[in-house]
Amino acid sequence: MVEMIADILLVAGALGAGMYCYVLARRLSRFNDLENGVGGAVAVLSAQVDDLTRTLQAAQKAAHGSSKSLEDLTDRAESVSRKLELLVASMHDIQDEDAQPEPPSRPEGTQAPVFARHPREERRA
Numbered sequence: 001m002v003e004m005i006a007d008i009l010l011v012a013g014a015l016g017a018g019m020y021c022y023v024l025a026r027r028l029s030r031f032n033d034l035e036n037g038v039g040g041a042v043a044v045l046s047a048q049v050d051d052l053t054r055t056l057q058a059a060q061k062a063a064h065g066s067s068k069s070l071e072d073l074t075d076r077a078e079s080v081s082r083k084l085e086l087l088v089a090s091m092h093d094i095q096d097e098d099a100q101p102e103p104p105s106r107p108e109g110t111q112a113p114v115f116a117r118h119p120r121e122e123r124r125a
Helices: 002-031 038-089
Strands: none
Touching: none
8 A cells, every 4th residue: 555655656746747847848949939039039139240240340341441541642632731832932932023122111200311413503512
């Protein structure tokens, strides 16, 4: 009789463990479901990471190209700047032929001197 009770308890324990494993297996399959579960979320996140990686690589290539172009333009601008500086410096040596020289300025309140020639007779020694 004790053996029979032990066998019944053993069978009940085995059935309970089997039922527990079955429930866990169903939950795990739903958990890893690619459409609704965590497996789906992981798959979506993995695809997004791949897309972001490709986008980042494209942005890095574009930035490198822009950097190189900007570097070339800066070099050209510096070269043109040097040439312009030389041209402006050489313009100081050229005198404008059409320009009239300005008379020297006088202090306020002074008049220009007047020079007049007197005839010889009026001169006294």
